[in-house]
Amino acid sequence: MEQQPTYQQLLQEIEDLRWQLEEANDAIDAIRNGQVDALIVKNENGPQLYTLKSADQTYRVFIEKMNEGAVTLNRDGLILYSNSRFAKLVGLPLEQVIGFNFSDFVAGDKGTFHHVLESSWEQDCKAEVLIGMDEHVIPCLLSCNAMEFDGGTALSLIITDLSIQKQNQQQLEQQYKQLADAQLLTQRLNDELEETVKERTNDLTISREYLKLLMDNIPQMTWTNSPDGKITFYNKRWFDYTGTNPPGTGVYESFRTVIHPDDLKLTEVHYYRAMQTGEVFEFENRYRKADGTYRWHLNRGVPLLDDDDDILFWIGSATDIEEQKQAMDKKDEFIGIASHELKTPLTSLKGYVQLMSFYKKEEVPGVIKQYIAKANTAVNKLQHLINDLLDVSKIQAGRLEYRMADINLADTVNIGIESAIQMYPDYIITQNVEPYLPVCGNPERLEQVLNNLLSNAAKYSKTGSKITVEGKVVNGLVVISVTDQGIGLSVEQKEKIFERFYRVEDRTFSASGLGMGLYISTEIIKHHQGDINVQSELGKGSTFYFTLPVSASK
Numbered sequence: 118m119e120q121q122p123t124y125q126q127l128l129q130e131i132e133d134l135r136w137q138l139e140e141a142n143d144a145i146d147a148i149r150n151g152q153v154d155a156l157i158v159k160n161e162n163g164p165q166l167y168t169l170k171s172a173d174q175t176y177r178v179f180i181e182k183m184n185e186g187a188v189t190l191n192r193d194g195l196i197l198y199s200n201s202r203f204a205k206l207v208g209l210p211l212e213q214v215i216g217f218n219f220s221d222f223v224a225g226d227k228g229t230f231h232h233v234l235e236s237s238w239e240q241d242c243k244a245e246v247l248i249g250m251d252e253h254v255i256p257c258l259l260s261c262n263a264m265e266f267d268g269g270t271a272l273s274l275i276i277t278d279l280s281i282q283k284q285n286q287q288q289l290e291q292q293y294k295q296l297a298d299a300q301l302l303t304q305r306l307n308d309e310l311e312e313t314v315k316e317r318t319n320d321l322t323i324s325r326e327y328l329k330l331l332m333d334n335i336p337q338m339t340w341t342n343s344p345d346g347k348i349t350f351y352n353k354r355w356f357d358y359t360g361t362n363p364p365g366t367g368v369y370e371s372f373r374t375v376i377h378p379d380d381l382k383l384t385e386v387h388y389y390r391a392m393q394t395g396e397v398f399e400f401e402n403r404y405r406k407a408d409g410t411y412r413w414h415l416n417r418g419v420p421l422l423d424d425d426d427d428i429l430f431w432i433g434s435a436t437d438i439e440e441q442k443q444a445m446d447k448k449d450e451f452i453g454i455a456s457h458e459l460k461t462p463l464t465s466l467k468g469y470v471q472l473m474s475f476y477k478k479e480e481v482p483g484v485i486k487q488y489i490a491k492a493n494t495a496v497n498k499l500q501h502l503i504n505d506l507l508d509v510s511k512i513q514a515g516r517l518e519y520r521m522a523d524i525n526l527a528d529t530v531n532i533g534i535e536s537a538i539q540m541y542p543d544y545i546i547t548q549n550v551e552p553y554l555p556v557c558g559n560p561e562r563l564e565q566v567l568n569n570l571l572s573n574a575a576k577y578s579k580t581g582s583k584i585t586v587e588g589k590v591v592n593g594l595v596v597i598s599v600t601d602q603g604i605g606l607s608v609e610q611k612e613k614i615f616e617r618f619y620r621v622e623d624r625t626f627s628a629s630g631l632g633m634g635l636y637i638s639t640e641i642i643k644h645h646q647g648d649i650n651v652q653s654e655l656g657k658g659s660t661f662y663f664t665l666p667v668s669a670s671k
Contacts, residue, residue: 186248186257186276189264194218194234203276208253219274223247224254237261237272248276256283338404338414338435340372344428346392348372360407377403377411384416395420395428404435412439523668526554526563526595530588533567541575541584550588554595555668562641566649569634570599570661577621578603578658590667598662606653614651615639638663 122130180187186203188196196215204211207222214222223230224247233244241262248257260275332339333353341350348371356363359375376384380402391398398418403411418433474489527550534548556563567586574584582602589596606614606621613619617636635649642649642663653659 185278186274188214188219188274188276190219190234190272190274192238192272194220197271206248206255206257206276206278207250209250222250224249230259233259233261234272238263238270245279255280336437340433342418342431342433344392344420344430346389349430358406359404375405377405379403387416388418391418391431401438412437413442414438520559521557522559523555523557524560526556526558526560526597526665527552527588529560529564530554530567530586530597533564533571534586536568537571537575537584541571543580544575544578545581545583546571546586547583548586548588550586551590554588554590554597556595556645556665557668558645558665559641563645566638566641566663567597567599569638573634573661574599574601574603574659577601593667594664595667596662596664598660600658600660602658605655605657605659606651607655611651611653615649 181200183200184202186206187198187200188203189198191197196217196219199211199214201211204214207214219234220227220230229244230246233242233246236242241260243261244259246257246259247254249255256279258277258279260277262273263270264273329352335352336354338355338358339352340348340355342348351363355361361375373381373385384400384402387398387400390396397420398416400416401413402416404414405411414435415438416433416435418431420428420431423429471493474486474493530550531548534546534550538546571584571586578584578601584602585600587596587598587600604621610621614621615635615638617633619636639649642665645665647663647665649661649663651659651661
């Protein structure tokens, strides 16, 4: 039976072990601080001396301070030297690293490591391995090369922590995957977009050809132009009528070359005003045919807007109205002749009626007096109609007389209001007229305009309703307005109300007249360099107003 050591023997062994531990710690500190230039390792062949040929303290300090782990191995893989960085990588104190086999700190498959280790004795090698213990594993790059000591050859390993590089690589791979996914999505969207564009282009081509076919086969001349007024298309009818040729370069000839010289200036005013305001334009002018003759046309242009209400382009048309103009001229000629022919017998008739109303020799029965009064009223209406017809014919011939002078329009307005109060006693006529309204104009013609507005206000309003006349100066313009509580106007009616012979038809009101009053008023105001317009809503009354420039002699 083996004899147990005594207490004193155990104490001595403990003391020896403590001394050996202190000696080992001192040696480790000396190695770490670069105070040791050589190592003596005892193995089965006896003690061996390991000394670096170029070892010095500065090199040792550099190795100790570097960010990479550095170890030296013998052929058995034992760690002869390790800096503190490698110990930190494996999460162990330095004394638990030196003297241990390096493979103990290699995680995962160790076959690759042993192969690299064996090869490194012959040539420098590099390999990626996992370093660490338990769950604390770090990807590292091993750089191995053999180094000669005084007592033999050892293997030097530089261990570089690849954690940050691996994380960056993973992020790059993830971003690359996301980029690849985005590229796939972009490609798919691009393919869908190309297909959509192809379909839309095909639809657009069909629509364009359909529109071109439609425009080429209508009797009107049509065109399109850009928002700045540049012509971008003429239909076939345009070239057939004007005798011009389609452009080979895509640049279309200006319309100026085929417009009557007398109409060119007014055409350009209407056309370019519409380009600036974006409003629909409509005007008449004469276009030259291929044979050199001119014919009247009605021009109309409408803008095409996008979703933001910006103008994409304009579509214009010119309709031949030569026959209508000739018919209108004949009608104007007939009206002028008929008016003159009717004026003489009407004057005689009015004189006889007045003589009958002033007859005093014998007592005239009351019923006869009533008939005479009604006849006188009818004669006055007829005379008013004939005067309007004569004014229309003079306007068309450009012979309507205007004796212009600097006047106070307030006096003219007040006279018109006084006459209206006498003529329309069944209506409440109020006024709000500034005392001084200086304009340059013809008082008789301006009073004619006011009388027409007051007549219409009474004609289309219920008996007993209110009619208001206002006159004021606003921003350098004299503004005269007549407001009623009548039937009002629809949007369509407001667009046509100032046209010649246009009459408002309403089931509840039966009004006499030929529809010439507002047309004559419009021409009179235009001649005075003014403007006439209306604000109205159906069923809620109307406000007709005209503006004139304030007289320069104010």
